[in-house]
Amino acid sequence: MSDKDIAASSGLSDLNPQSRIRRTIPKIAKLFDATKCNGCKACQVACSEWNDLRAEVGTFQGSYQNPMAVSADSWTIIKFNEFVDDNKKLRWQFTHSACMHCEDPACLTACSTKGAIVQKSNGTVELNHDKCVGCGYCVSACPFGTISLNPKDSKVYKCTMCADRVQAGQEPACVKTCTTGALKFGTREDMLFIAEKRVAQLKERGYANAGLYNPKGVSGTGMVMVLHDINKPESYGLPADPKTSLPTTLWQDVVKPLGTAGILGAVAVACVHRITVGRNIVEEDDPIAYAQQHHSHPEKTDKE
Amino acid sequence: MHKPELILRHKMFDRVCHWFVVATGIFTFLTGFSFFYPSFQWLGLIAGTPELARALHPIAGLLMCLPLMVMLARYYHHNKWEKGDLTWMLAIKDVMLENEDKIPPIGHYNPGQKVLFRTFVITSIVLTITGIMMWQPYFTPFFSTVSVQWAILLHAVCAVIMLIFVIVHFWMATWVEGSVAGMLYGYVSKAWCKKHHPNMLNDESHSEK
Numbered sequence: 001m002s003d004k005d006i007a008a009s010s011g012l013s014d015l016n017p018q019s020r021i022r023r024t025i026p027k028i029a030k031l032f033d034a035t036k037c038n039g040c041k042a043c044q045v046a047c048s049e050w051n052d053l054r055a056e057v058g059t060f061q062g063s064y065q066n067p068m069a070v071s072a073d074s075w076t077i078i079k080f081n082e083f084v085d086d087n088k089k090l091r092w093q094f095t096h097s098a099c100m101h102c103e104d105p106a107c108l109t110a111c112s113t114k115g116a117i118v119q120k121s122n123g124t125v126e127l128n129h130d131k132c133v134g135c136g137y138c139v140s141a142c143p144f145g146t147i148s149l150n151p152k153d154s155k156v157y158k159c160t161m162c163a164d165r166v167q168a169g170q171e172p173a174c175v176k177t178c179t180t181g182a183l184k185f186g187t188r189e190d191m192l193f194i195a196e197k198r199v200a201q202l203k204e205r206g207y208a209n210a211g212l213y214n215p216k217g218v219s220g221t222g223m224v225m226v227l228h229d230i231n232k233p234e235s236y237g238l239p240a241d242p243k244t245s246l247p248t249t250l251w252q253d254v255v256k257p258l259g260t261a262g263i264l265g266a267v268a269v270a271c272v273h274r275i276t277v278g279r280n281i282v283e284e285d286d287p288i289a290y291a292q293q294h295h296s297h298p299e300k301t302d303k304e
Numbered sequence: 305m306h307k308p309e310l311i312l313r314h315k316m317f318d319r320v321c322h323w324f325v326v327a328t329g330i331f332t333f334l335t336g337f338s339f340f341y342p343s344f345q346w347l348g349l350i351a352g353t354p355e356l357a358r359a360l361h362p363i364a365g366l367l368m369c370l371p372l373m374v375m376l377a378r379y380y381h382h383n384k385w386e387k388g389d390l391t392w393m394l395a396i397k398d399v400m401l402e403n404e405d406k407i408p409p410i411g412h413y414n415p416g417q418k419v420l421f422r423t424f425v426i427t428s429i430v431l432t433i434t435g436i437m438m439w440q441p442y443f444t445p446f447f448s449t450v451s452v453q454w455a456i457l458l459h460a461v462c463a464v465i466m467l468i469f470v471i472v473h474f475w476m477a478t479w480v481e482g483s484v485a486g487m488l489y490g491y492v493s494k495a496w497c498k499k500h501h502p503n504m505l506n507d508e509s510h511s512e513k
Contacts, residue, residue, distance in 0.1 A: 011342030113354070114342040133348070133358040135339055136440035140452035151441035154355065245450070247457040255457065256340065259464035266468045270475035277402060280480045282496045 005121035008105075011114030027123035027188040028166065029101075030175060031195055033226040034236060035202060035210070036182035037094040039064070039078050043174035043183060047076045047098075050162060050173035070097055072150030072157040076174055079237045093228070095236045096174070096183065099146045099159035101125050101222025106244040109252060110141030123188060123222045124161040132156055143218070143242035161222065191224055198226050217243030310491040311504075313412075321375045322487055328368040329470070335361040336463055362439045369428040369435075376425050382412040383422075389415040404499075411503035416476070420469050427466040434459040 005025060009018045048054065055073035058066060065080040076098035083093045105125045108117040116131040117138060134154030138147050147158040162172035170176070171185040184194060195212045202210035211230025214220050227233065233240050314322070331350065335357040338348030348357030391408045392399070393415045398406040413421070434455040437447050444452055477483045480500060486492040497504050 011345075016343065112339050112342050113345060131354075133339070133354045134440060135358055136438070136444055137456060139440070140438075140444065140449045140456065142449075145449070149441055154359070154441060245453050247453040251457045251460055255460050255464065259340075259460065262464060262468050263471070266471040266475075270471060273400065273475070274479060277400065277479075280402060282482055282493065282499050284493060284495050 006118045007121045007123075008108060008119040009115050010108045010111030010117040025121040028161070028186065028222065029123070029188040029191040030161065030172060030223040031184040031186075031191040031226070032096040032223060033182045033184070033195075033198060034094060034096075035198075035207070035226055035228055036180045037078070037096065038180055038182075039080060039092060039094045040179050041078050042177045042179050043096060044074070044077055046173040046177035047159070048074065050165070051075060051160070070146050070148060070158075072148040072152075072155075075099070075146075075157065075159040081235060081237050083235045093236050095225075095238065096223075097144075097146060097237065098174075098223065099125065099161070100144050100218070100242075101159075101161055102242075103219035103221065104244065106141040106143055106218065106242075106248060107138035107147055109244050110137040110248045112137060120163075122166070124163060124166070125158075125222070126160060126163060127156060127158065129155045129157075137248075141245065141248050143239050143245070188220075188222070188224075195224055195226050202226070202228070213238060215239075215242050217241050309494040311494060311497055312490050313486045313492045313504075314490050316490065318375055318378060319487060319490055321371045325368055325372045325375065328364050328371075332361060332364045332368045333463070333467060333470075335364065340460060340463070362435055365431065365435050369432045372424060372428050373432075376421065376428070379413075379421065383418045385415075385418065386411065389418070409502040411506075412501055414501070420473055423465065423469045427462040427469075430458055430462045431466065434462070 006018060007020075012018050053073050053075065055067055055071060058068065061068050063080050063082075065077065067074050067077060070077055076096065079095040079097050081093040081095060082090060084090055101124050103123065105117070105119060108119060108125060111117045112135070113131055113133055116128050116133070117125065118128065119125050132155045134149060134156070136149045136156070138156055139149050147156055149156050162170075162174075165172060165176075175183040175185040184191060186194075192212070192214070195214075199210050199212055207228050209229040209231050211227060213225040213227050213230065213233055213236075225236075225238070227236060229235070334347045334350055338345045338354060338357050339361070345354055348354040351357035351360050388408055388410065392410050395406055395408055396416070397403075399414075399416070436443050437455040438444055438452055438459060447455070477487070482492055482496045482500075486496075494505070
């Protein structure tokens with residue numbers, strides 16, 4: 001894949017589309033199997049090592065989860081979700097939290113800067129920091145909360161799916177280091193196949209609600225997850241129905257065209273009125289005196 | 305020689321305020337355009353770079369909205385609804401077509417200007433509040449993502465409405481000749497008042513300047 005293989009870009013529209021050649025590359029995906037994760041955080045460390053990220057050391061928040069949230073300096077974290085099952089037993093449900101690389105990314109839709117967020121032909125969502133202006137629209141649009149604005153440089157950061165490794169034919173650093181095989185990497189087709197087999201296996205073992213998290217609202221994701229109970233994604237800190245939100249859609253698809261029509265309409269009406277009705281001039285009682293007085297300094301003071 | 309009386313319509317403080325709002329408003333709207341229209345991102349270059357446009361837009365926006373609010377507060381007493389405003393509104397066609405004798409007399413501000421006034425009150429307040437909510441990286445982290453998404457939408461809606469009314473304001477001010485001079489230097493002629501705001505002459509506050 002080359003850096004020309006862009007499938008979608010922020011700041012474009014149907015009138016001003018992205019070039020649509022070379023979209024034959026198979027989509028890639030990361031598969032996170034929550035039923036295999038033991039919360040060792042090796043993925044978290046590998047990510048910070050490979051991408052050279054050093055988040056500031058935080059404080060204890062009553063959880064092994066550390067840091068508590070994805071940030072510009074920590075692109076992936078393991079979430080330690082505490083879950084009480086039907087037998088009143090407490091257990092951890094780990095979530096490998098990072099950019100989901102949505103097929104229909106809300107961040108890209110919300111971004112109003114051309115080319116600052118692009119989707120590569122392999123399905124990964126990538127940021128161009130030299131174009132990002134730091135408005136943060138993507139940060140508030142992301143339904144997963146996995147894109148973060150760095151206050152130090154006012155640029156957004158997130159998981160790149162280790163684009164530099166993938167380009168060289170390697171798996172992302174987190175997958176490479178995963179100790180339990182909870183993380184896998186490959187074509188999206190292969191990952192979905194493996195996930196399906198795993199879900200069937202889990203059902204056999206008594207996890208009747210086991211399922212695949214590949215949310216429809218964002219047309220599927222570039223990180224799919226196998227969960228113990230697909231009906232309770234919230235218990236993994238995942239949204240039940242992630243999608244591009246209504247205000248973001250209204251802003252892009254309704255306010256922009258209607259607003260443009262309104263602005264142009266107002267200008268057009270003003271111009272037509274000016275040309276047809278003409279000037280609106282006051283006939284002064286004494287035009288010469290008026291001109292003199294207006295052009296000389298008024299005697300009266302206008303100060304308060 | 306008889307000298308036509310000049311009447312003070314805008315005090316110096318208000319005039320300075322007005323043109324300050326114009327200057328900061330031009331900057332705010334042009335940089336705002338650069339975030340609203342990806343194809344017009346080059347408008348952000350008036351601030352130097354798109355990043356600078358993003359960083360300066362909220363500051364310029366405050367410098368536009370806050371003095372505007374001060375002005376609006378000072379002009380409030382001229383903008384209350386009055387008897388006769390409705391008849392003027394119903395005669396809007398005659399106003400636009402300059403059918404002089406059919407236009408009902410009005411005071412310091414006509415009902416059209418009073419609508420504009422109210423629009424500026426609402427939009428400047430909403431733009432300031434939503435603007436603060438979406439001001440990265442300082443204030444946005446204090447609000448939920450859902451409320452910020454609605455703030456972004458409302459900010460755009462109010463900006464468009466305000467711009468349309470600014471266009472109307474500019475159109476009317478340049479059409480009714482003498483208005484711009486009035487806002488620049490403060491004075492309008494008695495004949496101008498008689499034609500456009502006849503009841504203003506009865507207003508006691510104008511009898512002695």
